[in-house]
Amino acid sequence: MTLLATHRLSKDFGGVHAVRDVDLVVEPGAITAVIGPNGAGKTSLFNLLCGVLPPSSGRISFLDNDVTGWSVSRIAALGMARTFQNLELFRGLTVRENVQVGAHRHLHAGVVSAALRLPRHGRAEREASRRADQACERLGLSEVRDRLATALPYGLQRRVELARAVAAEPKLLLLDEPMAGLSGGEAATVAEMVSGLVADGLTVLLVEHHMDTVMRVSDRVVVMNFGEVLADGAPAAVQADPAVIEAYLGSDDEGAA
Amino acid sequence: MSRIRALAAGLVFLAVGPLLLLLAESVPFLLASNLVVFALFALAATGLVLIMGFSGQVSLGHAAFYGIGAYSTAILTADAGWSPLLALLVGMVVSGLVAAVLGRAVFRLSGHFLAMATLAFGLFYFYLISFLDITGGNGGRGGIPKLALGSFEVLTDERMFLLVWLLLGLGVLVARNVVRSATGRALRATGSSEVAAACSGVNIVRAKVGVFVVGALYASLAGSLYAHWVTYIAPDAFGLLTSIEFLVIATVGGLGTVWGAVVGAAFVVGISELTREVVPLFVEGATGSYETVAYGAALILVLVVFHKGIADAVLDTVRRRSSSARVVGEVDATPDSAAPAETGVQRQVR
Numbered sequence: 001m002t003l004l005a006t007h008r009l010s011k012d013f014g015g016v017h018a019v020r021d022v023d024l025v026v027e028p029g030a031i032t033a034v035i036g037p038n039g040a041g042k043t044s045l046f047n048l049l050c051g052v053l054p055p056s057s058g059r060i061s062f063l064d065n066d067v068t069g070w071s072v073s074r075i076a077a078l079g080m081a082r083t084f085q086n087l088e089l090f091r092g093l094t095v096r097e098n099v100q101v102g103a104h105r106h107l108h109a110g111v112v113s114a115a116l117r118l119p120r121h122g123r124a125e126r127e128a129s130r131r132a133d134q135a136c137e138r139l140g141l142s143e144v145r146d147r148l149a150t151a152l153p154y155g156l157q158r159r160v161e162l163a164r165a166v167a168a169e170p171k172l173l174l175l176d177e178p179m180a181g182l183s184g185g186e187a188a189t190v191a192e193m194v195s196g197l198v199a200d201g202l203t204v205l206l207v208e209h210h211m212d213t214v215m216r217v218s219d220r221v222v223v224m225n226f227g228e229v230l231a232d233g234a235p236a237a238v239q240a241d242p243a244v245i246e247a248y249l250g251s252d253d254e255g256a257a
Numbered sequence: 258m259s260r261i262r263a264l265a266a267g268l269v270f271l272a273v274g275p276l277l278l279l280l281a282e283s284v285p286f287l288l289a290s291n292l293v294v295f296a297l298f299a300l301a302a303t304g305l306v307l308i309m310g311f312s313g314q315v316s317l318g319h320a321a322f323y324g325i326g327a328y329s330t331a332i333l334t335a336d337a338g339w340s341p342l343l344a345l346l347v348g349m350v351v352s353g354l355v356a357a358v359l360g361r362a363v364f365r366l367s368g369h370f371l372a373m374a375t376l377a378f379g380l381f382y383f384y385l386i387s388f389l390d391i392t393g394g395n396g397g398r399g400g401i402p403k404l405a406l407g408s409f410e411v412l413t414d415e416r417m418f419l420l421v422w423l424l425l426g427l428g429v430l431v432a433r434n435v436v437r438s439a440t441g442r443a444l445r446a447t448g449s450s451e452v453a454a455a456c457s458g459v460n461i462v463r464a465k466v467g468v469f470v471v472g473a474l475y476a477s478l479a480g481s482l483y484a485h486w487v488t489y490i491a492p493d494a495f496g497l498l499t500s501i502e503f504l505v506i507a508t509v510g511g512l513g514t515v516w517g518a519v520v521g522a523a524f525v526v527g528i529s530e531l532t533r534e535v536v537p538l539f540v541e542g543a544t545g546s547y548e549t550v551a552y553g554a555a556l557i558l559v560l561v562v563f564h565k566g567i568a569d570a571v572l573d574t575v576r577r578r579s580s581s582a583r584v585v586g587e588v589d590a591t592p593d594s595a596a597p598a599e600t601g602v603q604r605q606v607r
Binding site: 050052071072073074076077081082084088089090091092093097098100101102104105107109110111114115116117121124125128164168 | 431434435437438439440441442443445446448449450452453454455456457458459460461467468470471
């Protein structure tokens with residue numbers, strides 16, 4: 001079964017083709033990395049997939065649903081979670097509360113049951129706490145659970161973002177540069193944690209600049225340039241692809257001209 | 258722990274009601290009727306604190322829901338002969354439905370547009386009740402019975418105050434429950450990062466509409482109680498000025514806590530009675546305008562000093578005291594390299 005598939009997905013900003021005719025297929029249970037130079041359209045692609053940006057044309061299918069044009073929260077509720085390149089933690093909420101919001105799609109209790117403290121509300125809160133504590137533990141955040149998320153050191157904030165997405169127990173997890181700004185040691189820890197999650201059956205779509213990490217952890221690499229897919233395949237094959245080398249280093253022809 | 262604290266707060270709250278009545282008897286310018294107004298305004302504005310404080314929306318039409326409650330019970334009890342209790346509940350249902358429809362329409366807007374939309378709704382409602390025959394038009398309508406629970410009739414201001422005070426306590430409790438729930442958390446999250454909340458599966462419009470409806474129920478309940486208390490209502494009590502008064506109460510009290518409206522209403526009603534009493538002592542032949550000026554100056558002063566509201570400032574002080582002691586203890590216990598840099602952190606935890 002295909003988890004996610006896009007068909008000729010495109011996004012124009014004025015005259016700029018940020019994403020152009022992208023056909024991307026994600027199979028379950030693996031890490032697929034999307035790489036490419038700055039401005040290649042990676043983050044735009046992510047924003048299209050999770051519904052933050054409406055596509056200019058093309059279709060997106062997720063878990064056998066045509067989710068093109070769905071609202072962000074509806075796509076998330078179906079089982080897509082993401083992290084953000086520039087952290088989007090909730091200010092004023094503790095680590096635990098941040099992660100509890102991540103589990104929102106599993107909570108089925110509205111304002112009324114909360115206001116009257118009906119049993120339904122109690123069940124939902126226990127569920128939220130259980131899921132949040134589990135995710136915090138997975139990402140080594142149990143110690144700082146009751147701290148304000150935005151007051152943590154940067155490296156831990158990155159992990160809170162990850163924990164929040166993991167708490168959703170998503171079918172597909174989009175990671176937008178989860179190691180940006182991390183030291184070598186911290187980046188290795190995060191890479192290890194992500195690998196552990198995938199080993200447990202999570203499917204990850206990853207945008208990342210740490211090239212050696214990408215090549216090491218990914219099962220498949222998609223290379224983008226100028227909004228288009230340039231290459232798609234196993235890490236070693238993509239690394240050897242002349243078109244990829246050209247996009248990253250520039251070709252001799254171009255230099256001569 | 259939080260349950261014990263809530264129980265203690267509840268008991269203190271219940272004790273304060275009769276104490277306020279005693280206070281009213283000994284303070285010359287404070288009447289039991291002032292206390293009823295205070296409690297009614299606090300109840301209505303608690304709904305606004307929920308709407309504004311926890312979903313970050315501005316409502317300039319809150320008095321319309323106060324009015325829907327008042328006119329619903331007025332018409333149903335005086336014309337149709339219903340029992341006040343039933344009429345009051347029907348009023349809440351009507352208010353909730355109107356809030357749901359309005360919320361669906363306006364919560365796609367934000368900032369000034371939202372303020373304008375709620376303002377327009379408030380004005381629309383005001384003109385509607387000023388023209389319709391069933392509401393008595395500009396002249397208003399009377400003949401509304403006093404509240405009665407079985408054979409117990411709420412005839413005096415003292416009884417009325419105790420009843421509203423009790424309902425206010427329940428109202429604050431419900432508000433607290435809403436804030437401390439998945440919806441409350443989701444709304445606080447939305448206030449910080451709308452995109453991250455949506456990507457977590459939070460249906461933002463639905464959460465905002467939900468709180469807007471709950472907030473409208475408070476105003477409706479307060480409006481119904483008001484109608485049964487004064488037994489005669491006219492449009493002026495439900496216009497823009499009342500909406501602004503609710504807004505002032507919520508803001509002065511503090512939008513960050515469910516006690517905000519209680520503190521705010523005490524302050525606003527207290528200051529307005531106090532200036533009415535005190536200003537003529539200093540200014541010979543002072544009329545209404547002098548009081549209004551003094552009242553306005555006092556409000557500005559409070560907002561300058563406590564820009565997050567009085568209740569927030571008080572709670573902040575209490576928390577800072579109790580948590581700075583805890584932080585010191587923790588740093589001693591964990592000689593972790595990261596700890597000293599983070600000592601300030603826990604003080605902000607709410």
